Amino acid sequence: MTFTAHIRNEADPIWRKSFEHPFIKGIANGTLPLRAFKYYVMQDSYYLSHFARVQSLAAAKSHDPETTNRLAIHAQGSYEAEMALHQEFSGRLGITLDDQRAFKPSPTAYAYTSHLYRAAYTGQIGDAIAALLPCYWLYHEIGELLQGCSPAEPIYQDWIHTYGGDDFKELTYEQINRLDRIAEQSTQTQRDQMKEHFLISSQYELNFWEMAYTLEKWNDLNDSQNTLDTSEKHG
Numbered sequence: 001m002t003f004t005a006h007i008r009n010e011a012d013p014i015w016r017k018s019f020e021h022p023f024i025k026g027i028a029n030g031t032l033p034l035r036a037f038k039y040y041v042m043q044d045s046y047y048l049s050h051f052a053r054v055q056s057l058a059a060a061k062s063h064d065p066e067t068t069n070r071l072a073i074h075a076q077g078s079y080e081a082e083m084a085l086h087q088e089f090s091g092r093l094g095i096t097l098d099d100q101r102a103f104k105p106s107p108t109a110y111a112y113t114s115h116l117y118r119a120a121y122t123g124q125i126g127d128a129i130a131a132l133l134p135c136y137w138l139y140h141e142i143g144e145l146l147q148g149c150s151p152a153e154p155i156y157q158d159w160i161h162t163y164g165g166d167d168f169k170e171l172t173y174e175q176i177n178r179l180d181r182i183a184e185q186s187t188q189t190q191r192d193q194m195k196e197h198f199l200i201s202s203q204y205e206l207n208f209w210e211m212a213y214t215l216e217k218w219n220d221l222n223d224s225q226n227t228l229d230t231s232e233k234h235g
């Protein structure tokens, strides 16, 4: 079994929870409230801007010029393709400049991007690719899974088409093959470390749907919702 087949297997229970998450089900059948999708698009734009920077870090960590070049092209693609899509979605969803000015990354978006930086900064190129890979691979699988769906909401249809196509499949398999070549030249300890990064990213992908579905907020102790009601009798 290849290294990536092994880590994909290990992550399977977490990935299944993503496939079955109400956010994904809601995109597939068109019932996802637009408020949750708008929240997702704003947090995902933040995520993508950092994703491109981590891809660039991975490019810099390679000792092979061809790999550096390819990863730099991937970073450019994240900026040009994914961010352009988000800008278009922002217009269609009525995301205003004021919305953008008031934007704060959610706990999950902040934690996920921090995990990517940590893997890339503290590790070698394989650590960075292992952390980045679930982003490609999970979205590719979701794109394929949702291919036959035609939600009444056009923006959900367009989202599905972005990840279901062959272009995206090629990028995904390029990274899968890259990680397998790296794993062949790695020690068991390094492979265990890469698996750990992959599993943590898989968990954060699941948390990202949940974050958007629940419109996650930072806990604010001054927020009355989070303040203990001292008049309440216990026991």
Ligand SMILES: Cc1ncc(C[n+]2csc(CCO)c2C)c(N)n1
Binding pocket: 044, 047, 048, 051, 077, 078, 081, 082, 134, 135, 136, 137, 139, 171, 205, 208
């Ligand atoms: C949370 C989150 N995870 C993954 C993706 C998908 N994605 C982002 S960058 C990239 C690489 C190629 O452009 C892919 C597949 C996303 N949008 N948001």
